Amino acid sequence: MNNEVKEFTVKNTLPTSAIGKEVSNGNPLVSHKFGADPYALVFENRVYLYMTADQLEYDGEGNVVDNTYGSINKLSVISSADLMNWTDHGFIHAAGPDGAAKWAMQSWAPAVTHKKINGEDKFFLYFANNASGIGVLTSDSPLGPWVDPIGRALIDRTDKEAEGVTWLFDPAVLVDDDGKGYLYYGGGVPDGQDEMPNTSRVIELGEDMISLVGDPAIIPAPFMFENAGINRLNGKYYYTYCSNFFNGDRPEGSPPAGEIAYMVSDTPMGPWRYMGTILKNPGHFFGIGGNNHHVIFEFHNQLYIAYHAQTLAKSMNIANGYRSTHLNYVYINEDGTIEEIVADYKGVSQIHALNPYKRVEAETIGWQAGVTTEPLSPNEMAMNSLANRVLSELHDGDWGAISQVDFGSDGARNFKVSVLPGTVEGYIELRLNSPEGVLIGQLVIPAQGDSQLNGYVEFAQTVTDAIGTQDLYLVFKGATDRELFKIDYWRFEK
Known part of the structure; x- marks a missing residue:
């Protein structure tokens, strides 16, 4: 499905703030659960x-x-x-x-x-x-x-x-x-x-x-x-x-x-x-x-x-x-001793940029505000297998971000995402480098009742200005008191 950018018909609230793992920091590794x-x-x-x-x-x-x-x-x-x-x-x-x-x-x-x-x-x-x-x-x-x-x-x-x-x-x-x-x-x-x-x-x-x-x-x-x-x-x-x-x-x-x-x-x-x-x-x-x-x-x-x-x-x-x-x-010294370790919020450097042209599980998170994950399949416990999960509890103003996404010199032209629509219409804003950064695309996710959708559906949206290595933010908009939808995976196309 293709969606065009359109004006919001709901209150356009400010993005939720990150708690625990602040933007640009690596520690703690995740902030939607303990470990x-x-x-x-x-x-x-x-x-x-x-x-x-x-x-x-x-x-x-x-x-x-x-x-x-x-x-x-x-x-x-x-x-x-x-x-x-x-x-x-x-x-x-x-x-x-x-x-x-x-x-x-x-x-x-x-x-x-x-x-x-x-x-x-x-x-x-x-x-x-x-x-x-x-x-x-x-x-x-x-x-x-x-x-x-x-x-x-x-x-x-x-x-x-x-x-x-x-x-x-x-x-x-x-x-x-x-x-x-x-x-x-x-x-x-x-x-x-x-x-x-x-x-x-x-x-x-x-x-x-x-x-x-x-x-x-x-x-x-x-x-x-x-x-x-x-x-x-x-x-x-x-x-x-x-x-x-x-x-x-x-x-x-x-x-x-x-x-x-x-x-x-x-x-x-x-x-x-x-x-x-x-x-x-x-x-x-x-x-x-x-x-x-x-x-x-x-x-x-x-x-x-x-x-x-x-x-x-x-x-x-x-x-x-x-x-x-x-x-x-x-770090190990030449004499075999271990240097004293400095713990901090900054953490370690990212080893390489993320490739957005392959399927990315939505439960892959660099930073987040207000979101969590849950099993795609309800029988995870019975299987005792770490089954695929989805990004969930997505409300108005919440967001999830990926650090250092490499769109390449030619950039991306299309974005696809697998979504389970909720009971109200919602939106996904694709932004660069902050929750209020450059808007490269906006998807409308229709409500289940309006679209007669059943199960997870792959939506598509053209994007602009997705060039080079950038932090990618998925910002969620919709009715303030409802969970908007759930996301299984996403990917870009060149």
Whole structure:
């Protein structure tokens, strides 16, 4: 369908303001939902981030209360090819009666890896059932469907692998160059053992990645608290963790409270040498503290650290333990030490511009104001697969933006978008570089009743002045008290 630009017949309100992730900033990565305890998987030129799915909790009067973590049984997943525009893949229903692992009550702090077994790609997701066990899910894709291959915890509180571990959680996983896998886990502080809790472990995984080999080894991490991390860098093994919050005297050279510290070894199971700290507590950078959780990964020959902070919650005035994921750079010195990391709202640079001439999922967002996403298919939970999602809750003045869209020197002439019309007529304004920037096209989305439309329909609109690399804004207009429509995908034509 083709629509011509026409004057609005509804109130032309000012665009909604962005909250949390402000325009031009990269952090937090997304602002329409929370996501904590990030873990990264790099596969086929995309970074997938798997996170604890923090969700707001309320009291009987509807007030937001502190995050208890007790009701979290899903994992949140986003991905990006450019590290600025992130696609929301929704949630993995990991635990609970509707989850893949029905024996588990919660799903916290995932760790994900990829390994070829018998020539086929296999994906393994390890998660914490609160602090009482480590579960494992498997898939043939980074996006599922996910299944529980063993029907129980990989490591349970009653197993010998849990002896001496206060908190049986926060896994990390490494597949070494020889194909052997290793699982890192544990945390907590026994009474009187703040300086050397000895609650962190590493154990070899079986060839199938869902069984254990031998006995675990203790990682003697000073002032250990939680959050295992593991990387093989320049032939050395780097174990990273969050230090505890002991407020007494610490020996010189010990990690301060709530910081990311690291140790180095020549083998994946130790012995380990303590090196120092690399990332201060989020409170140092953002004015609001809390626990500190991270993962280090390599993408296009650059090291990054993903970590969480309560920046989105702070901007919403609900800083009650609800966390969001951020990205910053990591640099290794010639002597193998890690430079201290500076966390900030700016984040990292976009790796490359986005190609608008391929299908772009509408749930791919650089910045946004007032929008969210939901599953295209209502049976996402039953499939336990990260099904396609759509951009939703689109009201008058809301908008979504994509950073650095490369229209090329010849520019675009046409825009196509798949939309589920609502019960009232709405509009999509295509603007450059701001919600009130140059208008390159305007689509009219008729109401379902007026057009007798059924399901998602692809609309088309000619555009002008879409040349070069620009930020693209989709601004939504219509009746102020109604959800206007939902968007599945869009693309431009040259």
